[in-house]
């Protein structure tokens with residue numbers, strides 16, 4: 123029962139402070155045949171701490187608890203034949219209906235699947251606005267289509283590759299969403315910093331020593347000139363994005379200075395690199 127639905131966060135002084143601050147608790151229910159795996163991944167780190175503090179109310183449910191047969195069977199052979207097994211609809215419907223009855227009707231029911239919409243940071247921000255959502259983890263060759271059609275409200279993919287089950291994808295979603303809930307990441311500035319570089323790759327980071335194996339930290343970072351540091355970081359984020367993920371520049375928020383820097387970067391860029399950059403969307407109005 124360690125990670126089960128019955129594990130409610132103890133109500134303490136911090137809970138009252140949170141309620142006083144009018145900060146809502148986000149409820150997340152995860153349905154899986156591997157509750158120990160999911161529970162273990164959500165115990166350490168910022169998510170685990172937020173659960174203990176009662177900021178995140180995450181309950182992990184064993185899909186087999188919603189079966190009605192002696193052997194707790196959750197899968198069956200595919201109609202029409204073929205290899206592999208398919209997750210039966212009844213336990214998944216029973217799980218969501220039980221969650222709705224006990225914890226309130228969820229705002230969304232997410233089904234993890236490579237056929238889903240690829241998860242973006244914008245999706246994470248959207249889900250972070252919800253008060254309560256359920257995540258269904260599939261296993262085996264697939265899941266009965268009626269779950270997708272009549273139980274799930276969203277079908278989400280974490281990328282174009284195949285993993286053995288929906289557990290790791292569900293954990294990716296819960297982590298990406300959970301850290302955006304106010305109070306989960308202690309240092310609000312680091313979440314802020316993410317949104318400052320919104321749509322761009324991160325700039326390079328350094329810590330001590332100032333010289334390591336002959337490689338020195340860029341001088342500007344040790345200069346104490348905060349405005350120069352900010353400008354350097356912005357340029358490095360732009361440079362990295364242009365080099366590695368040029369297509370991201372099309373939807374990034376860029377000011378006139380950013381565009382000037384990017385145009386200067388292009389001078390001296392090889393023809394092949396230029397061709398790579400050309401796969402991105404055309405520049406927005408006013409960029410020339």
Ligand code: 4HQ
Pocket residue numbers: 234235236259260261262263264278279280281282283284285286287288291
């Ligand atoms: N799955 N993004 C679950 C994935 C996947 C993905 C394969 C989903 C196995 C049972 N899910 N089935 N990629 O690879 O979300």
